[in-house]
Amino acid sequence: MSTLMTVRPTKGYLMELKRRIGFIERGCEFLKLKRDHLAKELSASLEILRGRRRLLLQSLREAYSALTAAYLSIGPTEVRSQAMSVRKALEVEVLPRSVMGVRYPYVKILSKPEIGGELDITLSHAASKVLGVLEDIVRLAEFEARAERIADELGKTNRKVNALENIVIPAYRQIIRFIQDKLDDESLEELVKMKLVGGALARRRE
């Protein structure tokens, strides 16, 4: 009610408010569309994520088993010594990407370690599996970050839509109704005044 006290009940203000509420309702519609798209995107991402995680766990198990076999076969010191001879490390660059205005990190693999020549076959076998898993982990992390950001944005959009639908728009409608009532009262008062004045003038003319 306190907001209504400060409202200027003028026609100009009413028109301004009607323009504003039209804009807000259009914005709300867009936000609803965005929310639906984000929800669809998120549920699809979660499905993919579940599948990718299952595959990753399987590859991790295989890589770990190959690495264990290499350690058991040639001993820990030899594994360490050979691993040190791999010069080139995995180099990545994190770049921003965006889906429906949601920014998420994209990991670009710049260079991979060259494991072919330097390692013993058991270790090379394990290393290629670990490298494959490492790439999968990078892609999964990127996908998880994307899903997380989409979920965040979905939450934010949902809150915005709720706020607009339940608070902002009803508040504007109330103000508009209040101004319209005021203006109607005023015009009725004006009409009565006019009638009274008209009646008085007519009586005087008689």
Added chain:
Amino acid sequence: MSPGLEYAVVRSHALISSLLTPDQMRNLALSETLDGFIRSLSETPYGVISIEAGGDPSIALEKIFYRKFIERMAGVVELAPGNIADFLRAYYYLRFEVLNLKRILRGKYSYMHPEQILESLIPIEPYLAGSFKALAEAESLERAVEMLRGTPYSKLMESMGLYRRLEAVWPLELALNHIYASTALRSLESLPHWDRVLVRWIVELETDVENLLAALKRRGLPPPAPLEELFPATFKIGLEELRMVMESKDLRSAISSLGPPYSEILSPIYEGDVALIRTRTRAHMYMAARRGRSLNDFGFNVIMAYLVFSEVEKSDLVGIAWGKAQKIPTEQILKYLVIPNI
């Protein structure tokens, strides 16, 4: 038989009985934890083992097992008559020295700190290479290889061209393998011909399996150098067989055409388990040593059998120690052990 040999053979018989039995090894592998493994080990001829706090316990234990093996080998070398002692020294010290040289070269190649390189070495005194410390402290890999000039490793210089061209250390490692195999086989000349059979079989098997593993690794890839350069030492498995393994579309038929023992040793590759190939190689060496010993129970084969058994025991113990430190399931550890599966 010389009196020296007789004594060494009798001692080797006695020493063989002090090695861990398959049951003892299995019990060690069945220990629940690393502490349990060390406790069980204290009830064997290894006695109480203490490892320094901090650092990786499996690495510390690996060093202890290597030391124990080198101690046993040095004990046998001391007992053996001149020609056999010379051969054993050449065979075992050279093998470990070659392994150390590979670690030094890898360390120099990857710019490791000399301290780190020295820590990764097998605890033996240099045999033919001069000083490990000086090599580890050399300013570059090229300088380290140059420092080997005038030693039997000077042939490494010939592989430097390939090293520079491919920017890879494996040509030098292959050259070291070749130097080891040819020197070990040359040193066999000092043994009577009937004593050479077992060692020749073992050295040839080791070299052939290493060549086959290198060929398997390069399957489907264009060879970076002529095969003669890639495989400087070949024995029962020649360059043609290696080419077939590298190029054949049907790996199974290529491997089975190699015949026993290679087809059996390499068969785990069908299931993608390359690590089991080395376990099988060790198992074949163990069995060959056992057969050699039973054929000549009072000759050099007994000494050789003792050393082969000791080395396999060391490898098995290193595997168990690492597996226990990493809490690897016992079945997986047992799969890669030789002695409990004999």
